[in-house]
Amino acid sequence: MLEISSPMLVIGLSLGLAWPLGAYMRWAMDPSESGPRRAAYEALCTRLLGSPASSPQNWKRYAGSMLLFNLVMYLLVFAILTTQGVHPLNPDAKAALEPSLAFNTAASFTSNTNLQHYSGEVSLSYFSQLFGLMWLQFVSAATGIAAVTALCRGLSGRTLLGNFYQDLWRATGLVLLPLSLIVAVLLILAGTPMTLDGAAVATTLEGVTQTIARGPVAAMVTIKQLGTNGGGYFGPNCTHPFENPGFWSNIICTVAIVLIPMATVWMFGRITQRMRHAAVIFSVMLALYLAFVACAAITESAPTAAFAGLPVGDAMNLEGKELRFGTTAGPLWAVSTTATSNGSVNAMHDSLNPLTGLLPMAGMWLNVIFGGVGVGLINMFIFIIVAVFIAGLMVGRTPEYLTRKIEAREMKLAAIALLAHPVFILGGTALFASTAWGAGTLNNPGSHGLSEIVYEFSSAAANNGSGFEGLGDNTVPWNIATGVVMLLGRFIPIIAPLAIVGFLAAKKATPESSGTFRVDTWMFGTVLTAVVLIVGALLFLPLAVLGPVAEHLAI
Amino acid sequence: MKELLTNLRLVILSVLLCCVAYPALLLAFAQMVVPWKADGSLLTNEQGQIVGSAQLAQAFTRPEYFWPRPSAVNYNASATGGSNLSPTNPRLTERARELIAQYGGSTAAPVPADLMAASGSGMDPHITRAAARYQVPRVAAARGLPLHDVEAVIASASEVDALRVFGGEPLVNVLRLNLALDALAANNP
Numbered sequence: 001m002l003e004i005s006s007p008m009l010v011i012g013l014s015l016g017l018a019w020p021l022g023a024y025m026r027w028a029m030d031p032s033e034s035g036p037r038r039a040a041y042e043a044l045c046t047r048l049l050g051s052p053a054s055s056p057q058n059w060k061r062y063a064g065s066m067l068l069f070n071l072v073m074y075l076l077v078f079a080i081l082t083t084q085g086v087h088p089l090n091p092d093a094k095a096a097l098e099p100s101l102a103f104n105t106a107a108s109f110t111s112n113t114n115l116q117h118y119s120g121e122v123s124l125s126y127f128s129q130l131f132g133l134m135w136l137q138f139v140s141a142a143t144g145i146a147a148v149t150a151l152c153r154g155l156s157g158r159t160l161l162g163n164f165y166q167d168l169w170r171a172t173g174l175v176l177l178p179l180s181l182i183v184a185v186l187l188i189l190a191g192t193p194m195t196l197d198g199a200a201v202a203t204t205l206e207g208v209t210q211t212i213a214r215g216p217v218a219a220m221v222t223i224k225q226l227g228t229n230g231g232g233y234f235g236p237n238c239t240h241p242f243e244n245p246g247f248w249s250n251i252i253c254t255v256a257i258v259l260i261p262m263a264t265v266w267m268f269g270r271i272t273q274r275m276r277h278a279a280v281i282f283s284v285m286l287a288l289y290l291a292f293v294a295c296a297a298i299t300e301s302a303p304t305a306a307f308a309g310l311p312v313g314d315a316m317n318l319e320g321k322e323l324r325f326g327t328t329a330g331p332l333w334a335v336s337t338t339a340t341s342n343g344s345v346n347a348m349h350d351s352l353n354p355l356t357g358l359l360p361m362a363g364m365w366l367n368v369i370f371g372g373v374g375v376g377l378i379n380m381f382i383f384i385i386v387a388v389f390i391a392g393l394m395v396g397r398t399p400e401y402l403t404r405k406i407e408a409r410e411m412k413l414a415a416i417a418l419l420a421h422p423v424f425i426l427g428g429t430a431l432f433a434s435t436a437w438g439a440g441t442l443n444n445p446g447s448h449g450l451s452e453i454v455y456e457f458s459s460a461a462a463n464n465g466s467g468f469e470g471l472g473d474n475t476v477p478w479n480i481a482t483g484v485v486m487l488l489g490r491f492i493p494i495i496a497p498l499a500i501v502g503f504l505a506a507k508k509a510t511p512e513s514s515g516t517f518r519v520d521t522w523m524f525g526t527v528l529t530a531v532v533l534i535v536g537a538l539l540f541l542p543l544a545v546l547g548p549v550a551e552h553l554a555i
Numbered sequence: 556m557k558e559l560l561t562n563l564r565l566v567i568l569s570v571l572l573c574c575v576a577y578p579a580l581l582l583a584f585a586q587m588v589v590p591w592k593a594d595g596s597l598l599t600n601e602q603g604q605i606v607g608s609a610q611l612a613q614a615f616t617r618p619e620y621f622w623p624r625p626s627a628v629n630y631n632a633s634a635t636g637g638s639n640l641s642p643t644n645p646r647l648t649e650r651a652r653e654l655i656a657q658y659g660g661s662t663a664a665p666v667p668a669d670l671m672a673a674s675g676s677g678m679d680p681h682i683t684r685a686a687a688r689y690q691v692p693r694v695a696a697a698r699g700l701p702l703h704d705v706e707a708v709i710a711s712a713s714e715v716d717a718l719r720v721f722g723g724e725p726l727v728n729v730l731r732l733n734l735a736l737d738a739l740a741a742n743n744p
Contacts, residue, residue, distance in 0.1 A: 005721045048568060052561040065558070072562050122634050131574045138573040165561055172569055177577060184581050191592045191610065194578075194585035199633055200597055202605040204613040205620065205733055212608055212632040214595040218585065219578040236636045239675030241610040242595065247717040306640070306647035307671060311660045313685070315668035319647065320637045320675045323624075323683065324716075326723045348675045350639035448641040470639030551643055 003301075003328050007293055010254045010332060014262055015286075021179075021259065022266025028174035029149045029167065030271050045169055053165035059502030062150050063495045065164035066143060070110055070491075073139055078106040080132040090125035091198030092213075097123065104479035109136035111490035112144060112372060114224065114231030114343055114465035115456075115482060117474040121213035121234050126196060133231060134220045138180075141227025141260075142171035144374025147494050148264055151378055152271035154501030155402055157509060161498070176227060179260075184222040186252050191245035192218040217242050225256035228372040230343030230465040238333075238346040239322050250325040250346060254333055258289075261340045261370035264377050272402065276520035281380060284525050284532070288369045289339055292359050296331035299355040305555040317356075320348025331356060338363035341372030343465025350444070350452070350468040354555070357468070358548035361455055364462035366536040367421065372463055375490075378497050380532075384519070385414045385500065387531040391517060391524075401519065403512060404504040417496035421461055422539040424485045428457035429543065437477040443470025447554065451547035456482065461489040598730065607730050608632070611678045615733065619697035621690050623729040624669055625654060626677035637675040658689070681726040684713055698740065708735050 031038055046054040057065065080087070081102040085095050097105065101117055108115045114137070118124065124133070146167035153161050188194055193214045200212040217233045221243050224231050234240040244250055265285070269278025304317040321330050330347035337344055338360035349360055363369060368380040389406055392399025399406045432438025432453050442449040452468040459466055460482040467473065473482070510516075518524060585593035596609040607613045612623040614630040623630075627638035640647040651671050660666035667686040687709045695705045712732040713725050 049564050050557065050561040052558045053565075068558065069562055069565065072566060076566065119634065119636070130578055131570065134578075135570055135574050139569055165565055169565065169568070173572060177572060180577065181580065184577075185584060188581065188585045188589060188593065191589075191596060193595045194581050194593045195595070196582065197594065200595055200605055200608070202597070202607045202613075204607055205730075205737065206613075206615060206617060208614060210607060210611075210613050210630065210632050212595055212597070212611065213635075216578050216582065218593075219581050223573075234635055234676070236676040239637065240635055241608075241676060241678055241680060245610055247721075247723075303668065304647070304672070305642040306644065307651050307668070310648070310651055310671075311655060311662045311665040312651065312671050313665045313667040317642065318668050318672035319640065319642070320673070322674050322676065322679045323669060323681045323724075323726055324679075324718060326718050326721065346675070348637040348639055350641060351637065353642055443639055444641040444644045446643060448643055451641075468639070469637070470641075551641070554643060 003297065006251065006326050006328050007297070007332050009251055013251070014255045014258045017255070017259055018262035019266055021263035022270065025175055025263055025267040026270040029145065029170055029267065030153065030162070045166065049165055049169060053163055053169070055163060056160035057163055058159060059154065059161055059498045062161045062164050063498050066147065066494070067491065069164070069168065070143060073136055074106050074110040077109060077132045077136055078102055080128055081105055084125055084128050087125060087127040089127035089130070089196065092125070094123060094125040094128070100476045100479040101474060104483040107483040107486050108465065109133050109229070109231060110140055111463050111486040112140040112227070112229060112341070112375070113460065113463040113486045113490070114229045115460055115467065115486065116231055116465065117479055119235030120232060126215050129220060129233065130216060134223060137220070137223045137227050137229040137231065138172055138176055139168065141176055141223070141229060141373045142168045144372060145171035145175060145264070146374070147498065148268070148374035148377050149271070151381060151497060151501050152268050154498070154505045156272045157505055159502070159505045161502070176223065179226050180222045183226060183252060183256050184218050187222060187249055188218045190249035190252070192221060192249060193242050194218040214242060221253070222256070224344055225253050225342065226260060228257065228261065228340045228342040230337065232344055236348070237344050239348065241322070244325070244346055246324050247326060250329055253346070254336055257336045257342045257344070258340055258370055260373050261376045264374060268377055274402070274520065280520055280522070280525045281384070281528070284529050285368070285370050285380070287529065288366070288532070289335070292335045292339060292363060292369065293332055296335045296356050296359045297328045299353050300331040301327070302353055304351070304353065317351070317353050320351030322346065334360050335363060337466060338464055339369035339371070340376060341367060341462050341464045343459065345466050348469060349455070349466055350470045354448070354548045354551035357451060358544055360466065361458055361544070361548070362537060364458040364464050365425070365540045366532060367462045368532060368536070375463070375494060379493055381497050382414050382417045382493070383532050383536065384528060385410065386418065386535060387524070387528045388517065388519065390531060391527050397517070400510060400517065401504070403509040404507045405510065410500045410503055413496045413500050417493045418535065420488065420492045424461040424489055425454070425457045425540070426543070428481060428485060429454050432457070432481070437475070441472040441475060441478065443472065447547055447551040451551065454543050454547050457485065460485040463490050598734070609728065609731060610680055612680050613730060615729065617697070618693050620733045620736070621682070621687055621694060621729050622670070624679050624682060625650070625671070625673040627673045628677040630677065632678060635676045635678050637677060638673045680728050680730060682729055684709065684725040684727055687727045687732065694736070698736070704739070705736070708732065708739060711735065
């Protein structure tokens with residue numbers, strides 16, 4: 001009964017909440033008929049932010065402002081991390097980070113990845129956590145919401161995509177902050193600590209000294225889930241009892257992981273006024289999500305192969321798992337956190353059964369099953385363009401999407417956005433698997449070692465942030481390689497789609513007729529699913545076979 | 556230039572909102588409504604010394620105490636983590652063999668799986684009730700107590716929470732269980 005009830009609770013709650021949240025996000029991000037109060041609020045924001053935050057921008061200026069602000073984000077946090085020792089709120093006297101680690105960490109949180117080559121409670125002060133990383137968790141997620149809002153505006157036919165600064169401020173203040181306050185209060189009530197006192201020192205019943213790291217945990221855990229950031233306060237993320245104290249906190253966190261990515265699809269439907277099309281996209285994502293969850297729950301219910309033949313009681317694979325969440329909580333979270341580009345964990349992915357470990361990887365390879373805040377739908381948009389293009393070729397007509405013709409220029413950009421992902425993963429894996437950079441840092445032998453390298457690059461390229469954490473990844477080559485991949489993997493798949501919608505919106509609309517290729521039917525949903533699976537997954541099949549599948553067969 | 560200024564204003568405003576106002580509100584709420592949990596659920600003994608956190612495991616090695624799940628970080632609450640060993644890693648099998656020897660497990664009395672598998676954080680405060688029962692003979696013998704007295708302490712320390720309502724296995728908090736055992740000993744010298 002527990003096997004079913006916990007996924008049902010999570011999926012039911014998130015489906016139910018995503019619908020109203022989508023309507024709210026539309027109101028917050030792209031107000032169409034705003035009342036006098038909203039107009040007064042917008043006027044106040046413009047006064048606070050200055051005139052560059054009021055005039056609508058075309059796709060180039062929008063992307064330019066986004067890059068500029070993200071550069072500022074990166075530089076500020078890099079500076080904070082490399083001078084950590086002199087800042088306030090550092091009761092446990094943490095020293096500055098080494099430069100390559102600071103580069104990796106700043107790049108990681110700017111790109112909404114939150115790959116962590118440091119361990120939170122060991123390396124960072126409360127100031128760095130709150131003012132460096134948690135700030136980026138808000139504004140990088142807001143960047144994603146801003147970008148997808150711009151995409152939606154372009155697809156509704158507007159050549160001006162809105163104003164980036166205005167959108168970022170709306171996403172931060174009207175979407176992320178109120179949601180975070182609600183979720184954080186729930187987590188605090190569930191037992192997540194929220195304090196600025198330094199570590200507590202206990203003398204255990206056997207007389208040993210135990211230093212208990214704590215801090216403003218609830219604030220950061222909340223936004224890391226809602227913003228699909230994933231960077232935990234503590235090293236082992238949401239397996240830590242302070243981040244995730246029990247059954248209910250686990251349910252709340254899992255819902256928070258998928259909530260905004262789900263709601264974004266409904267926001268897209270409302271802004272473009274194509275709810276049926278949005279419903280088809282939502283169904284494709286949901287079908288893939290449910291299939292992944294079911295597979296993971298089944299493969300993980302088997303005991304770990306390591307205990308085979310030993311006198312150990314019957315149970316699922318418990319290595320790397322906590323007992324208080326229940327049996328299916330681990331696989332459900334593993335799928336949710338990698339389908340969306342969240343990357344937090346409530347079980348150690350390195351210790352998952354081999355085939356279960358394949359599912360998080362596949363989630364990151366596709367990167368469109370709801371996907372990261374904002375960027376998930378942007379990635380899906382690329383697949384939609386490809387699906388429309390292929391369908392158009394099959395019936396021998398110029399492909400069009402939402403009344404605009406798709407031509408060579410758009411397809412080239414789509415191909416670049418689509419191919420960047422496998423190039424980073426396959427290329428990076430090849431380089432590190434064949435040199436001591438990767439081979440010297442493995443925690444596990446054989447096929448699983450290869451999986452560790454594959455996982456790390458998949459996680460960086462997909463801006464996910466989870467890991468097969470046995471990998472000794474705090475080395476200069478890993479820090480630099482994954483840092484660069486995270487930044488390119490973030491901005492190429494945002495800018496290319498913005499360019500595409502910019503070009504599309506500038507074209508003349510062809511009126512819809514009975515001959516128009518419809519994108520709001522089950523037929524299109526099927527084509528889209530096939531394109532996602534074939535184009536998205538096939539490229540990675542060799543890696544899947546050499547890594548997790550080979551490991552499974554070796555058992 | 557004007558745009559740079561807007562960037563700066565956006566940085567300042569978002570920092571004030573997300574890094575000052577947001578945590579300050581939460582701090583105030585947490586410290587007023589649930590101060591004990593907000594400080595890390597710390598447990599103290601009669602002398603007022605902190606003995607641990609109700610949410611975190613701590614090392615127990617003596618036979619008169621119940622033992623928690625294995626920890627890859629030796630219960631270090633300032634550098635937590637899991638083993639990250641894969642199911643095909645021989646080190647995991649080796650570790651299990653050593654633990655089985657410690658518990659005296661055999662085919663007739665297999666050791667409950669949660670006592671063999673390290674938790675993700677290395678700090679899982681719980682074991683299953685079956686894993687607690689498995690340790691009763693050792694604990695009772697070391698303390699010179701009748702088995703049913705120790706069993707009774709387990710029953711009183713079992714947590715009734717949502718997990719059980721939804722059909723999960725009953726869990727026992729090891730630190731609370733051991734505190735209850737010590738209290739029993741103090742009351743019946």
